[in-house]
Amino acid sequence: MVITIDGPAGSGKSTAARNLARALGIAYLDTGATYRAVTLKALREGVDLEDADALADAAGRARIHLSPEPAATRVWLDGEDVSETIRSEAVSEKSYYPARSPQVREVLVALQRRIGAELGSFVAEGRDQGTVVFPDADVKFYLVADASERAKRRCAELRARGESCNEQKVRTAIERRDRRDRTRDVAPLIKPDGAIEVDTTDRDVAAMDAALLAHVRERLDKDAGGGPAP
């Protein structure tokens, strides 16, 4: 079974994808981590982020490994565990450079499909999973939430890691990232055809998880040719 979850930063994708994967007993594929890992590699190597060829070269050389366990996701870059480092605001902010490069996307889409083929059944989250990477997914979700709520969530995450956070600044950064993700020429963030849209603004995690799981069960029942589960 292949399930995709796309949506803007802070819409609840990661939590939803992880919890759904856990509930269904399948793997979790965090594709944002691949863009973050390439961003980190480029920053560390002093690559000119405006130089598309140099970025593509860095992406081609990056050895990225993701653990598929929804409960304990780790990310390795060239053999080093960078799970925390790639979540910094510096990496978030600069991830737009690799994400807008068609050559980098080609490398990372191939990597994501290779991982998907190895996993077989998984929940993939990102910006282009239902549109470009896994267009034949069994169930596609598109998560949305108000920008102020998304900023609040991002700040809560940062504070939990001991970092300080200004909600207004984070909101501005989130809106800038949204704009870039939605307006880029290649694989822009849009609602995939056939995706189920879920607004998570007023839903807590339990309500969001329940909504997604109910949609998946409904789809599975339909595919099995039966009516809704008793």
Ligand code: C5P
């Ligand atoms: O989801 P996350 O915030 O970790 O993604 C980091 C960045 O990577 C996003 O802002 C986006 O620009 C890019 N991305 C993408 N396509 C994906 C996943 C992430 O362009 N499938």
